[in-house]
Amino acid sequence: MSQQSQFALMTQRRFAPFFWTQFLGAFNDNVFKTALLTILTFDALSWTTLDVGLLNQLIPGLFILPFVLFSATSGQFADKFEKAGLARKVKLLEIAIMSMAAFGWMTHNLWVLIAAVAGMGIHSTLFGPVKYAYLPQHLKTDELVGGNGLIEMGTFVGILIGEILGAMLVVHQPWGVQLVAFGAIAIAVLGYLASLKIPVSPAPEPELNINWNPVSETIRNISFSKQNRPVFLSLLGNSWFWFYGAIVLAQFPLYAKNYLHGDHSVFVLLLTVFSFGIGAGSLLCEKLSGHKVEIGLVPFGAIGLSLFGLDLYFSSVSYTNTLAVGALDFVRQTGSLRILADIVLLGIFGGLYIVPLFALIQTRCDPKHLSRTIAGMNILNALFMVVASLAASAMLLKGFTIPQIFMATAILNAIVVVYIFSLVPEFLMRFIAWLLIHTVYKVRTVNADSLPSEGAGVMVCNHVSYMDAIVIVACSPRPIRFVMDHRIFKIPFLSWVFRTAKAIPIAPAKEDPWLMEKAYVDIAQALHEGELVCIFPEGKLTATGELNEFKGGVMKILERTPVPVYPMALRGLWGSFFSRDKTNPFERAFRRGPFSKLELVVGDVMLPTEVTPEVLQKEVKTLRGDWR
Incomplete structure (x- = not known):
């Protein structure tokens, strides 16, 4: 097997252009969304008389909605059409959406911006099946874990930098709106230029007849995936990760403000260490797996998610500071380093959990049906994230504190993963062998x-x-x-x-x-x-x-x-x-x-x-x- 470092892929045309296309797409999504949410939070009256809290719920929901409505169709596109050409068309769509958004920014037209949010959701929905179906066509089996690790690292780093830059640029005086409007177009153009270098990726099933009914196609995709038990349960395991992550990450803003008594910089610090953890865990997968698809890492990651989710509860309730602090002052507080360690370790074990699951799906799924399987997974991810939002809301209504939500999610994670691994003992057996x-x-x-x-x-x-x-x-x-x-x-x-x-x-x-x-x-x-x-x-x-x-x-x-x-x-x-x-x-x-x-x-x-x-x-x- 090839023993070269995964970072060698970043110098090769079969991977690097695709990596940067994906990275810039995730980066741009979050520059735009975060800038819009920030301006509505701090300068709402200049844009709308609507309730800001309602808009803060509506905007992320509109971004996720296309995953439910159009994933089935986008999966068929990725199986029927050549993927490099499809990626370029998606990037051209991104330029058009960001141009529309620029008009909304410059005219202070909120509804145009909200339409652009839905448009970027469609953009991500179309690109999702291409992203994971592309890798098995161009990477060897012993490169898949490293390639997936780089993609996951790049995605979370792009999200993090996009959120930070979007929040910083839009409040810059006096050119904040203009910087976001034209900066997003520039990022989209860079993404399109990167996509021009993506090598040809032949369609696995060019004779496929498109089924335009998203409901029947979704049911058919999931039914087809059920025939391959390890793949189907890996899809569920993947969606469970997004459920876990959605609950935990959604609590960070209020957790930073109300429990850590921090300002916005503390919230950014929490996001930063979590994203660093995800990136580190994703990259560690190749080293720990020995350049092969090692699903024994999945139980290892799941154990870490529960252990450090529980410890985040204990470290939170033992945190005693009640004074308002910024990021630097927060780090100096007693107990803060334990909280940060728990969060970074949640990210690391999350990376160890998710990357081998992607690699297993890519190697065990029928190649002619891979994009549609990924599309079905995206629908499940979106549904699990909606359920996560409802679950977190229900816990808050029942009087749970945010640290208690962390604890409950960690316990629920332990129950769910034991159930999944009991259905597919291969995961646990490979974990014992790996250990x-x-x-x-x-x-x-x-x-x-x-x-x-x-x-x-x-x-x-x-x-x-x-x-x-x-x-x-x-x-x-x-x-x-x-x-x-x-x-x-x-x-x-x-x-x-x-x-x-x-x-x-x-x-x-x-x-x-x-x-x-x-x-x-x-x-x-x-x-x-x-x-x-x-x-x-x-x-x-x-x-x-x-x-x-x-x-x-x-x-x-x-x-x-x-x-x-x-x-x-x-x-x-x-x-x-x-x-x-x-x-x-x-x-x-x-x-x-x-x-x-x-x-x-x-x-x-x-x-x-x-x-x-x-x-x-x-x-x-x-x-x-x-x-x-």
Whole structure:
């Protein structure tokens, strides 16, 4: 696999123009919206006699409404039309909307500005499916996590800078309105110029007939996504993140004012540290995932969202300052650094949660349906954000304080994620595997890019310890169906792990002929469905560290389903606590110390006609070498 830093993508045409197009779009959205909300808050009488509180609710709602109404159609556009050309048309639309907004700014016409808010919502709705469907077309599988991390980082940084700049520019005297009006047009033009460099991205389904009915198309998209359970639950997990984030972020203005006794600069500080956290977490994903789609990070992120959401409650109620403070004075107050740490860690774990979910959707979804799936997700996101607003309002009406809202949301997050991960145990199993190789072992892969990104195959490996399957899972970007001795399959705790991974227990014919035959039927079914199957041809753990004789089971598998074979070798597990080395296990563990080095070496793919047990044993022994 490619081990170059994700930042190398910023120098390449297949990614950088698209990144800047997306960044400038998010930036411009927030310059415009924040400037409008700010001017209505501080200079309302110059613009309208309407209730300002009502307008502050109406404007964000109008921006979200197009996601509900037009996402289904925009998803079809992104699947039917070439994406680079579509991105340029969306950027031209942005220039037209910002030109209309400039007219509204210069004439003090509030309704023209409100129409422009809805227009920018349409702009974002059209670009959303393009954004996430573009990446799998131009990035390798091992670059997707890094690419998504950069996009998420850029989006939140663009939002943050846009909010700060919009609030600062519009109150600048005497040219604030003009700076916003023409600055937004300039940003839109820069976005269009960046889009001109986006490489051609062919449409996955150019013959698609557009269904203009948003209701029936939305239902059809969600129904289609339900057929792929991990993808559908990832969509729900993604929308849940926006529910969580919408509740927390919506409380920041009053939280900064009423609980921290801060001015506007304290609110900006909270947004800044949260956005920094999201960006840092998004970028960390590539490092922690080892350049692959590591969904084990999702439970890790979810745990952090609950833990630091709870601690934000405790740090808030222990904050004692009652004097009005600016950002610098706030930082000097007792307890302020703990509050800021909680918020930045919420952002970091939020990034660790959301980026792998996007990558999973992109790699597991039918490529011809990816844009429409993303569009369906955008609709769910919008609906979840509306429900979040209603939930926060209901809690406030019930007398909840804002710190109590943080606590309630963190507890609700724990309940929801436990439910989702119980439905798709693969998330939790991958988390356990990821945790294992980042605490007990330090695993290096050799030639792992030989493993197929899609399609059926049989993986063959030496059998050294009870941890072999978990180590292999942690190194593979794809789910694997393991064939293992029924006695190992029944080991307490590990049995639960193997069941969640849909391992296939097998027994010798003399012990349980029915179970042996069922195993071969299950293997054939898994290969027929395009899955990877891993077997340990020795049939038992090594008692000496050397390879046992390879049995003929692999030949029975290939006779039924001739598929490619991928020889592999584990190195460094012999002598570990989980191997059958007869020396004192605690002494061995102490001698090896934490972060024991392991390697998983993958050989070149073999055709089924080239395979015999003897050939495979020789190949695996060569791959393992002298390091047991």
